[in-house]
Amino acid sequence: MIEAININKSFGKLQVLNDISFSSGVGECIALIGPNGCGKTTLIKCLLGMVVPDSGGFRFKGEDIAKGWAYRSLIGYMPQIGRYPENMKIGQVMDMLTDIRQKHDGLDEDLIGAFQLKKLYNKRMGTLSGGTMQKVSASIAFLFRPEVLILDEPTAGLDPIASEILKEKILVEKQNGKLFLITSHILSELDDLVSHIVYMQDGHIIFYKAIDALKTEVGETKLAKAVAHFMNNTTS
Amino acid sequence: MIKIVKYILLDILRNKIVLAYTLFLLAISFTVFSLEDSVQKGLLSLLNLILFIVPLVNIIFSTIYIYNSSEFIELLLSQPIKRRSIWLSLFIGLASALSISFLIGAGIPVILYCSSATGLMMVLMGVLISIIFVSIAMLATVKTRDKAKGIGVAIMLWLYFSLVFDGLVLFLLFQFADYPLEQPMIGLTAFNPLDLGRIMILLKMDVSALMGYTGAIFKDFFGTQKGLALSIFVMLLWICLPLLFSLRKFNRKDL
Numbered sequence: 001m002i003e004a005i006n007i008n009k010s011f012g013k014l015q016v017l018n019d020i021s022f023s024s025g026v027g028e029c030i031a032l033i034g035p036n037g038c039g040k041t042t043l044i045k046c047l048l049g050m051v052v053p054d055s056g057g058f059r060f061k062g063e064d065i066a067k068g069w070a071y072r073s074l075i076g077y078m079p080q081i082g083r084y085p086e087n088m089k090i091g092q093v094m095d096m097l098t099d100i101r102q103k104h105d106g107l108d109e110d111l112i113g114a115f116q117l118k119k120l121y122n123k124r125m126g127t128l129s130g131g132t133m134q135k136v137s138a139s140i141a142f143l144f145r146p147e148v149l150i151l152d153e154p155t156a157g158l159d160p161i162a163s164e165i166l167k168e169k170i171l172v173e174k175q176n177g178k179l180f181l182i183t184s185h186i187l188s189e190l191d192d193l194v195s196h197i198v199y200m201q202d203g204h205i206i207f208y209k210a211i212d213a214l215k216t217e218v219g220e221t222k223l224a225k226a227v228a229h230f231m232n233n234t235t236s
Numbered sequence: 237m238i239k240i241v242k243y244i245l246l247d248i249l250r251n252k253i254v255l256a257y258t259l260f261l262l263a264i265s266f267t268v269f270s271l272e273d274s275v276q277k278g279l280l281s282l283l284n285l286i287l288f289i290v291p292l293v294n295i296i297f298s299t300i301y302i303y304n305s306s307e308f309i310e311l312l313l314s315q316p317i318k319r320r321s322i323w324l325s326l327f328i329g330l331a332s333a334l335s336i337s338f339l340i341g342a343g344i345p346v347i348l349y350c351s352s353a354t355g356l357m358m359v360l361m362g363v364l365i366s367i368i369f370v371s372i373a374m375l376a377t378v379k380t381r382d383k384a385k386g387i388g389v390a391i392m393l394w395l396y397f398s399l400v401f402d403g404l405v406l407f408l409l410f411q412f413a414d415y416p417l418e419q420p421m422i423g424l425t426a427f428n429p430l431d432l433g434r435i436m437i438l439l440k441m442d443v444s445a446l447m448g449y450t451g452a453i454f455k456d457f458f459g460t461q462k463g464l465a466l467s468i469f470v471m472l473l474w475i476c477l478p479l480l481f482s483l484r485k486f487n488r489k490d491l
Contacts, residue, residue, distance in 0.1 A: 011490075050313050051490040073316035083307040085247075093311075100239055100315055 001026055001179055002148065006056035007046060009039075016042045017053070018203035024196070026147075029170075029180040031190045033227065034200035040183045041080060043200070044150055047181075048077055073101065076141035080152040080183075082133045086126030090117060090136055093125065094143070103144055111139040114165045130157045138166055148179045155189060167193065187224040199227070237321040240312065244329030248301065254337055257293050261341025264289075275350045276441060279358065283437055286342060286362055287430055291369045292394050298330050298373035299390040303383045310491055323486045327374055327479060331367045338366050354440040361433040361471075368429045368474045369394075375478040378485045401428045418453040429474045432467050 003023040009016050016039045024030055032040050045051040047058050049065060049072070057064060060071040084093055094112075098104055112118060115135040120128075128136070134157045141149055151170075155163040170193055174180060184190055197214055199206045207214075207230070211223065218233075220226040248254055264285055272278035305326065312322050342362055346355045373390055380386040405424060409417060425431045439458050457463045 045490075048314050049319075050310070052488050069318045070316050072314065075314075077314040079310075079314075083310050085305065085308045085311070087247075096243055097315065100312070100317065 001061055002047065002181075003059040003062075004043075004047075004056070005059065007043070007053045007058070008055045009042060009046065009051065009053045016203050017046070020056075020203070020205055022198065022205060022208050024179065024181075026179055027174075027177045028196050029174050029194045030182070030196045030198055031194040032181060032183040032198045032200065033185070033187065033190075034206075038200045039203045040200060041152055044077075044152055044181070044183070047150065048072065048075065073144070074147045076144060076146035076149045078134075078137045078141040078149075078151045078154055080156070082137040084125040084133070084136070087124060089122055089124055090128075091121030093136070094121075094140070097140060097143070101144055106145065108142050108145045109139075111135075111142050111165070111169055114169075115139060115162060131159060131162065134158050135162060138169075142169065142173070146178075148181070149173065150181045152183050153185070154182060155184065155186065163189070187227060188222075191223045194223075197223075197227070199230070237325055240317070240321060240325035241328050241332075244305075244308075244325055245333055248329055248333040249336075251301075253297060254333060257297070257334075258337040258341040261286075261289070261338065262345065265342050265345035269345060269349045276354075279346070279350055279354060280441065280443075282342070282346070283358060283434065286358075287365070287434055288398060290338065290362060290365055291397060291430060294334050294366050294369035295373045295376075295390045295394050296387065297334070298370045299377050299387055300383075301330060302326060302374065302377040303386060306491075313491060319487050320483060323374075323483050327370065330373075331370045334366045334370060335363045338362050354437065357440045358437050361436055364468075364471045364475070365429060365433050368471065368478075371475045371478040371482075375482040375485075378482040378489065397428055397430050401431070405431075418450050421450055422454065422457050426467075426470045429471055432470060436464070436467055 001024065004020050007017050007020040020039075020043060032043070034040055042051055046053050047060075047065070049069070052066075057066050059065065060068075060074075063071065065071055088096070098107065115138075117135060117139060120132065123132075125133070125136075134154075138151075138154060141151065149170075154166055154170075158166065167189065170180065170182075174193070180194075182190065182194065194211060196208065196210050198208045209217075214230070215221060215223075215226050218226050218229040220229055265282055268282045268285065269275070269278040272281060309322055309326075313319070339359070343359045346359055349355075372393055376389045376393060377386050380389055405421075408424075409421075425435060435454055435458060439455055458467060
C-alpha cells in the first residue's frame, strides 16, 4: 500500500535520509524505531508531503504522491508536537477540518468521547496543556476513519489512562485491517501492538522485519530485549 | 479553497490591528479633508499620507500574519488540500481583508468629499498598492525562515520603495543632468509601484505643470488611454510576479 523508493533528503550538509526503500501492505502495524535524529519524523513528513525529498519518493496505492494530494484523505496523522492556530477553540478546529474534508457522516468520535473532549470544546488551543493537545491530535487522526494511521510518538505526554485508551483504540482499528505506522522510544508498550519493526539509524534502514521472525531469530520473547540484542550484534 | 479563504478572512477581520488600521485611515482622511479649505489640496495631503502608511501597514501586517499562521499551514498540509490552494487562500484572504479596510477607511471619505475622476483614481491606486505589498510580503516570508529576519526584510523593502528608490532616481538625474533623461524616466517609474501610483494620481489632478518638462512628457505618455492601460498592467505585474515566485518556492518548501 505504501512504497518508498530510494528516498534521499539532506538539510544543508546533513544527510537525513539515505536511499530509503521499503514497502508495506494492508493490515501491518509497523513500529519505526531508532535513536534520536535518525530521520524517523522526516520520513513521515515525506510521506505526508510536508517535506519534499531531494530524490526518490513515496508511492501510495501505486500512485506517486509528489503529483497528488487527494491521497491524504486516506491518512490520519498525529504529529509528535501538535501545532494548531492558537486563537481557535478545539471545537472550531474540529468543525473546520470536517468542513474542509466535507465528511460529516460516519465520523469516528470514539476517542473524543473517551478523552471527554466535548467538555473542553470552548477552550482555545493556545491554553491547552501538552497532554490535552496530544488527545486532540489523536482524536483528529482517527476522526475520518482513514485507512492509514501515522502516529508520531503517540503516547509521549499522555497520562497512563489516556495512553491505555489510545492503545485499545489502536488494537481495535488494527483488527479492522488498517495500516499503522508508529514511532516510539518506549519499546515495551509496542510489544502487543506491532507486527513489523523498522529500525533506522543515521538515515539508513538497518532492518525491516516481522516481529515474530525477529524474536525467533534472536531467541528472545520481549521486543525490547530482541531489539537490544540485534543492536549489540550489528554494532559490534 | 473557498472554505479556507473564508476561515482566513474571518480570522483577519477579527484581528484588532486591521480594525485599528481602518479607523486610523478614517480618522486621517476626515481630518485632512476638514482641515484644508479646498478639496484638491486635501486630496494631495491625503495622497502623501496614504502612499506612506498603506505600504508600511500592509507589508508588515502580512509578514507577521503569515509567520503566525505557520501552525495553520502545517495543520492544513496534513489534510487533503493542494499546497497551491493553501498559499493562494492566504493571499486572497490578506489582500481582500486589507483592501476592504482601505476602501472603508480611505475610500468612503474620498468618495464623500471628492467623487471626481481624481478621487476614483486614488481609490483604485490605493487598492492596487495594498495588494502589491501583500504580494511582496508573501515573497519575503517564503524566502526567509526566521521570523525576526523576515520582518526585517519586509521593513527594508518598504524603505526601498518609499525612500531609497527615489533617492537613487534623484542621484541618477543629477549625475546625468547633461543628457535628456525624460524618456528613460518613464521606464524607471515602472520599477516602483508607489511612484507609478503617485504619478497617475498627480496627472489626474492637473498639477503636472509643477513637475516641469518631465511633467509634460509624463502627461504626454500616462495621460493617454494607452498610458493608463499600460501602467495598470505594470501594477498587475507587480501583484502577479512576486506571488508566482513565492508560490513556486512554497511548493518545494519543507515544513
